[in-house]
Amino acid sequence: xxxxxxxxxxxxxxxxxxxWVNLQNQGxxxxxxxxxxxxxxxxxxxxxxxxxxxxxxxxxYIAAGIDPDKSPIFVQSHVKEHAELHVLFSMIxxxxxxxxxxxxxxxxxxxxxxxxxxxxxxxxxxxxxADILLYRPFGVPVGRDQAPxxxxxxxxxxxxxxLFNCEVFSEYKYLIPQDExxxxxxxxxxxxxxxxxxxxxxxxxxxEETAAxxxxxxxxxxxxxxxxPGIPEGCAVCQYLKxxxxxxxxxxxxxxxxxxxxxxxxxxxxxxxxxxFRPMRERRAQLNDGEVRxxxxxxxxxxxxxxxxxxxxxxxxxGLLA
Numbered sequence: 001x002x003x004x005x006x007x008x009x010x011x012x013x014x015x016x017x018x019x020w021v022n023l024q025n026q027g028x029x030x031x032x033x034x035x036x037x038x039x040x041x042x043x044x045x046x047x048x049x050x051x052x053x054x055x056x057x058x059x060x061y062i063a064a065g066i067d068p069d070k071s072p073i074f075v076q077s078h079v080k081e082h083a084e085l086h087v088l089f090s091m092i093x094x095x096x097x098x099x100x101x102x103x104x105x106x107x108x109x110x111x112x113x114x115x116x117x118x119x120x121x122x123x124x125x126x127x128x129x130a131d132i133l134l135y136r137p138f139g140v141p142v143g144r145d146q147a148p149x150x151x152x153x154x155x156x157x158x159x160x161x162x163l164f165n166c167e168v169f170s171e172y173k174y175l176i177p178q179d180e181x182x183x184x185x186x187x188x189x190x191x192x193x194x195x196x197x198x199x200x201x202x203x204x205x206x207x208e209e210t211a212a213x214x215x216x217x218x219x220x221x222x223x224x225x226x227x228x229p230g231i232p233e234g235c236a237v238c239q240y241l242k243x244x245x246x247x248x249x250x251x252x253x254x255x256x257x258x259x260x261x262x263x264x265x266x267x268x269x270x271x272x273x274x275x276x277f278r279p280m281r282e283r284r285a286q287l288n289d290g291e292v293r294x295x296x297x298x299x300x301x302x303x304x305x306x307x308x309x310x311x312x313x314x315x316x317x318x319g320l321l322a
Contacts, residue, residue, distance in 0.1 A: 002039040003053035008060040009200035010277070011193030014182040014243065019141045021065035023175060030071035031135050031303055032061055034296075037076050037083075037127065041107070041120045058292050060203050063284035074299035076131065081307035085130035086123070088314060089156055092163055093126050097156075101125050103149050129153035132172065134307040139173035143183050147174045166317040168310070182243055188217045190236050204284055207274045214240075214270050219262040226261035237265045244272040 001012060008017065024030045034054045040047060054075050061073050076082055098104060103124060108117050120127075132140055132153050142150060157169035177183050186192070187199030194200070201210055218236040222228060232238035232252040241248045245268065254260040315322065 001057055002035045003050055003057045004039050004043060005195045006049070006053045006056040007202040007204050008057060009193055009195070009202050010273075011185045011187070011200065012060075013064060013203060014185045015143050016141065017061070017064045017066075018182065019175070019177045020061075020071075022177075023141055024066060024071050028138075030066070031137075031306075032066050032071050032073045032299075033131060033303075034058055034061075034073075034075045035131070038124065041118070041124055044118060044120065055289055055292050055296075056204075058296055059284050059287045062287060062292070062295070063203065063280040065280075068295045068299060072299035072302040073295055074303045075296055078296065078300035079134075079303045079307055081134055081304065081311050082127070082130050084311060085134055085307075085314065086127045088318065089126050089130055089160070090123060092159055093152075093156055097152055098122050098125060101149065101152060125149070125152045126156070129156045133157050133169050134310050135303075136169060136310060137172050139175040141175045141177075144174075144176050147176065150174070160314075160317075164317040164319075166313075168313050168317055185243060186236055186239055188213055188236055190218045190234065201273065203277060203280060206281075207270075207278075210274055210277075211270045214266050214273070217266065217269075219265070223262060225258075227258040229258050230255035230262075230265075232256065235262075235265075237262065237269050240269050240273060241265065244276045245269070 001008065001016070020030060020032060034057050036050050036054050039050050039053075043050060058073055058075075062068065066073060099122070101124075104122060107121055107124075128150070129152065132150070133156075140150060140153075154171045157171065161167055161169055187194060187197055188201070189197065189199045191197055191199060201213055205213070214237065217240075219238075220228075220230045220232075220235050223230045230238070232242075232255055235255075238248075238252060238255060241251050245251060251260070251265065251268065255265060312322075
């Protein structure tokens with residue numbers, strides 16, 4: 001994840017981090033990276049907070065259940081092989097492939113016509129491919145809607161093998177969560193949950209901050225009185241109840257029948273979310289910056305050992321002088 005903000009929100013958790021933890025607990029060896037170089041694609045004009053943000057993102061990883069003894073947690077820029085493989089892949093990747101990447105088109109449109117996009121934005125998929133293929137993985141945990149953004153990685157790996165008559169890289173699979181409901185958690189205003197929209201509940205929010213945010217969350221506009229029928233599918237609070245409340249089905253039914261009001265939904269939602277994230281918040285509060293820096297240092301060492309082996313094979317296949 002990119003450290004463009006010092007905190008991850010519950011949409012990040014449900015869309016990706018929860019799946020990472022589940023895969024780790026199923027016995028997969030995970031490499032969990034804080035993508036600080038990728039943050040520069042949008043923060044190139046003010047990168048002063050990226051380092052501090054990286055530490056905070058690592059805290060969220062650990063608090064959510066990533067065990068650094070099982071799964072190396074590291075910062076992208078601490079493993080220099082990412083940059084080397086990016087350079088080598090950039091030499092063989094057709095420009096047209098990059099211009100057709102969905103992420104490039106989206107980010108370019110966001111920048112508007114007043115700002116020319118930097119190379120880093122166009123080359124983002126090449127660096128992302130290096131991030132993945134350095135570890136020659138069986139699979140990459142990704143949401144279903146994000147899978148098309150990673151297709152270019154398998155294409156680059158296959159092109160490398162073909163150009164240099166080798167089998168350094170194998171095609172990776174997409175490890176997509178089965179529960180799509182959790183992966184598409186909306187923001188407090190029913191738009192996509194995004195830091196730029198300021199519609200997030202953060203993993204590190206206090207119980208009081210969570211309660212204050214949910215009090216102003218979007219509910220069914222046509223439900224003026226308690227007895228008016230609700231439409232849970234269009235209500236942010238009801239969407240959260242579906243994920244975090246064990247009794248969401250009866251809560252939804254009562255809402256549709258006009259047997260409960262929005263304030264009751266919000267009150268029960270506050271209780272459910274705070275109870276669910278309470279253990280994570282307690283673990284996070286116990287972490288200090290020095291401890292996290294050491295975890296990141298050790299994680300980078302473990303990641304570098306694997307990355308170095310890959311780069312030895314890459315250089316050999318390309319005929320570069322050892």
